[in-house]
Amino acid sequence: MQENEIIERYFVKNRQRHDVLLPIGDDCAVVKPTPDTEIAISCDTMIEGVHFLSDAPAAAIAHKLVASNLSDLAAMGAEPAWMTLSLSLPKADANWLDAFSLSLFDMADYYGIQLIGGDTTTAPLKVLSLTVHGLLPKGQALRRTGAQVGDWLYVSGTLGDAALALHSLTQTSSQRVVSDAWAIEHHYHTQPRVRLGQILRHHASSCTDISDGLMTDAAQLMMASGVGALITLEQLPLSTVMQQKMPMQQALEYALYGGEDYELLFTIPVHRKSILESAVKDLRVPVTCIGQVKRQPDVAYRWQGQPWEAQSDAVFQHFTS
Ligand code: ADP
Numbered sequence: 001m002q003e004n005e006i007i008e009r010y011f012v013k014n015r016q017r018h019d020v021l022l023p024i025g026d027d028c029a030v031v032k033p034t035p036d037t038e039i040a041i042s043c044d045t046m047i048e049g050v051h052f053l054s055d056a057p058a059a060a061i062a063h064k065l066v067a068s069n070l071s072d073l074a075a076m077g078a079e080p081a082w083m084t085l086s087l088s089l090p091k092a093d094a095n096w097l098d099a100f101s102l103s104l105f106d107m108a109d110y111y112g113i114q115l116i117g118g119d120t121t122t123a124p125l126k127v128l129s130l131t132v133h134g135l136l137p138k139g140q141a142l143r144r145t146g147a148q149v150g151d152w153l154y155v156s157g158t159l160g161d162a163a164l165a166l167h168s169l170t171q172t173s174s175q176r177v178v179s180d181a182w183a184i185e186h187h188y189h190t191q192p193r194v195r196l197g198q199i200l201r202h203h204a205s206s207c208t209d210i211s212d213g214l215m216t217d218a219a220q221l222m223m224a225s226g227v228g229a230l231i232t233l234e235q236l237p238l239s240t241v242m243q244q245k246m247p248m249q250q251a252l253e254y255a256l257y258g259g260e261d262y263e264l265l266f267t268i269p270v271h272r273k274s275i276l277e278s279a280v281k282d283l284r285v286p287v288t289c290i291g292q293v294k295r296q297p298d299v300a301y302r303w304q305g306q307p308w309e310a311q312s313d314a315v316f317q318h319f320t321s
């Protein structure tokens with residue numbers, strides 16, 4: 001299959017947003033935002049063997065690629081609008097492309113984001129890169145920098161499931177602690193908290209998404225705001241599967257150090273706590289208060305009233321120097 005054939009067959013779709021003036025097919029796409037909007041832009045890359053296992057299903061890879069990118073838009077409170085896809089593949093495998101593109105467009109249609117362009121090349125291994133653009137009302141981007149001393153610290157969903165799922169998938173089948181279906185669901189098919197992010201624009205003082213694990217992302221959020229936090233480990237939201245399959249110590253480690261949950265971590269001013277809780281009631285995405293912002297610029301953890309020492313070597317890092 002030639003490059004043009006791949007694009008035509010798998011990535012050109014008729015459905016179109018009204019703010020896309022020129023879709024796939026020319027040298028550039030042309031879009032037209034309304035005058036009172038700002039545009040949030042983010043890019044995320046997934047490399048075979050680094051961000052996904054070589055035997056991961058194509059549909060799972062596509063879902064995770066879109067979900068991880070939309071999670072960044074969610075963290076800013078932006079409404080998904082347009083995306084571009086850079087696709088590097090060792091070969092043009094029709095079955096793989098079929099499953100990949102169907103899953104990609106499932107996500108795109110669900111979240112109302114349109115694929116407006118991209119690039120298709122060959123490479124020794126699969127490298128997928130997506131750039132997403134989201135719309136924001138003027139001056140309303142939800143940033144990392146606004147947390148104030150006394151604010152409550154919240155997290156959405158449950159923590160650690162993506163890491164537990166990945167761990168299970170890398171074991172031999174007899175040693176897998178959770179079912180493969182659960183693992184694929186919780187490692188690859190996460191749902192970006194897009195709607196929650198938009199609601200948080202009206203309530204939160206700061207927000208980020210958890211891609212590198214609570215410990216890393218909480219430290220970054222607090223550092224960006226020039227404050228610290230005290231987190232109560234008993235409050236961390238753990239899934240039923242996590243609680244049933246893992247001893248508490250191990251569950252806490254997954255929740256703190258495991259990445260790729262793509263939940264939102266945010267701060268709420270004291271006087272908005274109950275307003276926030278009623279604003280998100282209908283979402284069916286739980287939000288849990290896990291701590292409070294404090295003046296001293298570090299993130300401290302407590303377990304049953306005692307200080308809890310972090311294990312800094314457990315944090316996953318791409319570049320260790
Ligand atoms: P150029 O050589 O000018 O960069 P291409 O021939 O690479 O253009 O691409 C033709 C059109 O197809 C462009 O509109 C480009 O954005 C789009 N395109 C290429 N690859 C992809 C892809 N993987 N997904 C979506 N659109 C793509």
Ligand code: MG
Pocket residue numbers: 026027
């Ligand atoms: Mg060109």
